Amino acid sequence: MKHAFVTGLAVLALSGCTEFKTFYKVGQTKTDLNVDQAQCNRAAADAYPPRIVTDWWPIYDSKGRVVSQRMEQYDINEGPRYTAARNCMVEKGYERVTIPYCKDEQLAGRNYAKIEVAPELTPSICGLRTEGGGRVLIDLSKPI
Numbered sequence: 001m002k003h004a005f006v007t008g009l010a011v012l013a014l015s016g017c018t019e020f021k022t023f024y025k026v027g028q029t030k031t032d033l034n035v036d037q038a039q040c041n042r043a044a045a046d047a048y049p050p051r052i053v054t055d056w057w058p059i060y061d062s063k064g065r066v067v068s069q070r071m072e073q074y075d076i077n078e079g080p081r082y083t084a085a086r087n088c089m090v091e092k093g094y095e096r097v098t099i100p101y102c103k104d105e106q107l108a109g110r111n112y113a114k115i116e117v118a119p120e121l122t123p124s125i126c127g128l129r130t131e132g133g134g135r136v137l138i139d140l141s142k143p144i
Helices: 002-015 030-047 078-091
Strands: 019-024 052-060 066-075 095-100 125-129 135-139
Touching: 019 030, 030 078, 095 125
Parallel strands: none
Antiparallel strands: 019 095, 052 066, 125 135
């Protein structure tokens, strides 16, 4: 039973590694995406700067008496800031897409050139992890 649970957790963890989500706009380079994302993040941060709120929650003993307090801090502008940045990217023509990572059997020992400018997404487009932890896109229909 313990072995099945550990195996199940491993499969669940690995299943999250089969695709990635990103903003995507046909014809844009990675540099274009980064510049637009930075501009949107800056505009969102200006519109919704961090606003840290402190809440105090009572801690009760077994008789229902307050014996202490627990402090909790959070940024009440985090959600609106995230939404503003996402909406800004949409206004710039980007959409949120999910791109699969290439499977070993798809690569089959062939080499591919990384795609510099975002193409139309087709089933032959997939992502590869780079040694530095980044990602590049390749087109499986165009081996080199």
